[in-house]
Amino acid sequence: GAVVSQHPxxxxxxxxxxxxxxxxxxxxxxxxxxxxxxxxxQSLMLMATSNEGSKATYEQGVEKDKFLINHAxxxxxxxxxxxxxxxxxxFYICSAQQxxxxxxxxxxxxxxxxxx
Amino acid sequence: AQSxxxxxxxxxxxxxxxxxxxxxxxxxxxPYLFWYVQSPGQGLQLLLKYFSGDTLVQGIKGFEAEFKRxxxxxxxxxPSVHWSDAAEYFCALAGGTDKLIFGTGTRLQVFP
Numbered sequence: 001g002a003v004v005s006q007h008p009x010x011x012x013x014x015x016x017x018x019x020x021x022x023x024x025x026x027x028x029x030x031x032x033x034x035x036x037x038x039x040x041x042q043s044l045m046l047m048a049t050s051n052e053g054s055k056a057t058y059e060q061g062v063e064k065d066k067f068l069i070n071h072a073x074x075x076x077x078x079x080x081x082x083x084x085x086x087x088x089x090x091f092y093i094c095s096a097q098q099x100x101x102x103x104x105x106x107x108x109x110x111x112x113x114x115x116x
Numbered sequence: 117a118q119s120x121x122x123x124x125x126x127x128x129x130x131x132x133x134x135x136x137x138x139x140x141x142x143x144x145x146x147p148y149l150f151w152y153v154q155s156p157g158q159g160l161q162l163l164l165k166y167f168s169g170d171t172l173v174q175g176i177k178g179f180e181a182e183f184k185r186x187x188x189x190x191x192x193x194x195p196s197v198h199w200s201d202a203a204e205y206f207c208a209l210a211g212g213t214d215k216l217i218f219g220t221g222t223r224l225q226v227f228p
Contacts, residue, residue, distance in 0.1 A: 006159070032214050043206065043218045044160075093159055097214060105216060107152075107159040 002028045004096045006108030013084055013115055021079045021111045023094030029074035030096035034105065035067070038091040050077050084115040118143050120209050122219035129197050130227050137192040137222050139181075139207030147211040149190040151181055154204045154221075163205075166190060177201070202226045 003026040013019050023033055032051050036044040048064075050056040050071035058064045066088075068080040077096075081088050091112050095105040119142045129135055141147055148167050152160040164175025171183040181192045190207060207219040 004159075034215070041223075043220045046215060049214060091157075095160075095216075104150075104162065104165065107161070109159040110157065112157065 002026075002096075002098070002106045004030075004094065004106045004108040006094055006111055008111060009109060010112040011114070013113070015085055015115055016083055018080055018082045019084055019113060021081075021092055021094075021113075023077045023079070023096065023108050025075045025096040025098075025106070028096075028098045030077075030098055031074070032097045033071055033077040034095045034097070035069060035077075035079050036093045036095070038093060038110075040091075044093060047079075081113065084113070086115045089113055089115045118147070118209060118211050118217050120207050120217050120219035122205075122207055122222050124222045125220070126223045126225070128225040128227060131199050132196050135192075135194045135197045135201070135224070137205050137207075137224070139190045139192065139219060141188050141190065141207075141209050143188075143209060143211045145211065146185070147209045149181075149183060150208040150210070150216070151175065151179070151190075151192045152206045152208060153177075154206065156203075160206065163192070197224075197226055199226045199228060 005024045007022045035047045038044050047062045048056045048058045050069050052071050052074050056069035071077040093110045094108045097105040121140045150165045151163040154160050163179045164173045166173045166183045173181050205222045208216045
C-alpha cells in the first residue's frame with residue numbers, strides 16, 4: 001500500500017513556541033490531506049481538510065490561526081501549532097488521499113506533541 | 117446525520133478464540149465503510165474496506181467483515197485471535213464527502 005510519512009514522531013516544546021509537523025506521501029500524489037487530533041484513549045477528531053494549492057477547511061471549533069495548515073505540494077502538508085500551550089499536547093495524525101472522494105486514505109504514524 | 121457507533125469500548129479474548137467487533141452506522145444511503153487498527157503510539161492501518169459488491173469483505177491479517185444493510189452494521193470478525201492482534205480498532209464511514217467519520221474505537225486485549 002501507499003506510504004505516508006509523518007515527522008517528527010514526537011516533539012517536546014516550551015509554552016509559547018511554535019511547532020511544525022510534516023506529512024508526506026512518499027509514493028503517490030495526495031489530492032487531499034487530513035489532519036486529526038487524538039486524545040488519550042479516544043477516537044480521532046478531524047481538525048481540517050487540506051487540498052493542494054488552496055486554503056484548508058477547518059472543522060467547527062478548530063482555531064485556524066492556531067493550527068496553521070499548508071499544503072504546498074501534492075506530496076507535502078504541514079501543520080504548525082502556533083504559540084503552543086500545555087492543552088495543545090496531544091497525538092496528531094495526518095492522512096493522505098489520492099484521487100476522488102471516498103478513495104482510500106493512508107495514515108501517517110502520528111506525532112506526539114508535549115508542551116511543557 | 118452520519119455517525120458510527122462501536123458499542124464495545126473494551127473486549128478481552130483468549131488467544132485462539134474467535135472475535136467479533138461490532139460496528140453500527142447511520143447514513144441515508146450505502147456508505148463506504150472501513151476498519152482500521154491502531155497499535156499504541158502509532159498511526160492507523162487499514163484492515164479492510166467495503167465500497168460495493170460482495171457484502172463479505174476479506175482483509176489483511178485474517179480479518180473479515182460483513183456489511184448488513186438491514187442492520188446498518190459492519191462487524192469485524194476473526195476466527196482465531198493472536199496475541200499480536202491486541203490493539204485499538206476503529207470502524208469508519210465515508211458518505212458523500214472526503215471525510216472519514218470514526219467510531220469511538222474498541223480496545224482489544226488478548227490473554228495467552
